[in-house]
Amino acid sequence: MPPLPTGEVCIRRFARVFDGVTEGSGAVRYQCRAVATERMATSITFRITAKMDCDDVGTLVPVTGLVAKGTTVRREDGFAHFTGRAQVIDAKPDPDVVLFSGSLDLIARIGSHVALGEACAPEDHVEGWFIGKGQEKFAKMTLELILAGQGKLATGTHAFADASKNRIVGTLVIAP
Numbered sequence: 807m808p809p810l811p812t813g814e815v816c817i818r819r820f821a822r823v824f825d826g827v828t829e830g831s832g833a834v835r836y837q838c839r840a841v842a843t844e845r846m847a848t849s850i851t852f853r854i855t856a857k858m859d860c861d862d863v864g865t866l867v868p869v870t871g872l873v874a875k876g877t878t879v880r881r882e883d884g885f886a887h888f889t890g891r892a893q894v895i896d897a898k899p900d901p902d903v904v905l906f907s908g909s910l911d912l913i914a915r916i917g918s919h920v921a922l923g924e925a926c927a928p929e930d931h932v933e934g935w936f937i938g939k940g941q942e943k944f945a946k947m948t949l950e951l952i953l954a955g956q957g958k959l960a961t962g963t964h965a966f967a968d969a970s971k972n973r974i975v976g977t978l979v980i981a982p
Contacts (some may be wrong), residue, residue: 815979815981815982816979818862818977818978822861823854823969824972825852825967826852826853826966827851829851829964844880845880846877847876847877848874850875850890851872854870854894867949868898868905870897872894872895873893876892878959885913885914885927886958887912892936893905893938894949905940905949906944907939908936909936909937912932913933913934914958917931930957930958932953932956935951937950946981947978953973954972955973956972
């Protein structure tokens with residue numbers, strides 16, 4: 807992703823909740839030293855819903871979901887890393903409208919706030935980031951998001967069901 811545009815840009819705070827599922831399939835198992843590891847195809851479908859009080863994107867961008875396809879590498883202890891191509895979409899029209907295209911990285915069993923009391927390797931916890939460039943009428947916008955939620959990256963279907971615990975926050979950058 808290119809750096810922020812030079813000159814004057816505007817920024818807005820994106821702050822929403824999400825739920826959804828990850829689906830891992832076709833796992834290939836192997837050993838990394840003495841640790842059992844697997845690589846699998848993964849698809850992700852998150853529904854982005856309620857705005858949090860600090861959201862100031864509002865209705866400017868009608869975001870309703872994030873979809874991604876990529877690869878997850880997972881150790882037997884559940885520590886895992888997904889990387890893939892992703893799209894932030896508006897699913898209200900039929901068919902879906904792609905608003906932003908970019909990349910998504912998610913890491914399972916990682917705690918980024920250890921100094922604030924979060925465990926170093928929490929169970930059923932995933933954090934990550936999305937960086938995407940706006941499409942069509944959003945072409946002068948970039949969306950940079952951080953995700954944190956309760957779920958897994960593993961073979962099979964796994965829910966991120968409790969939207970009250972799942973957050974997707976970040977910056978909408980708007981070039982003139």
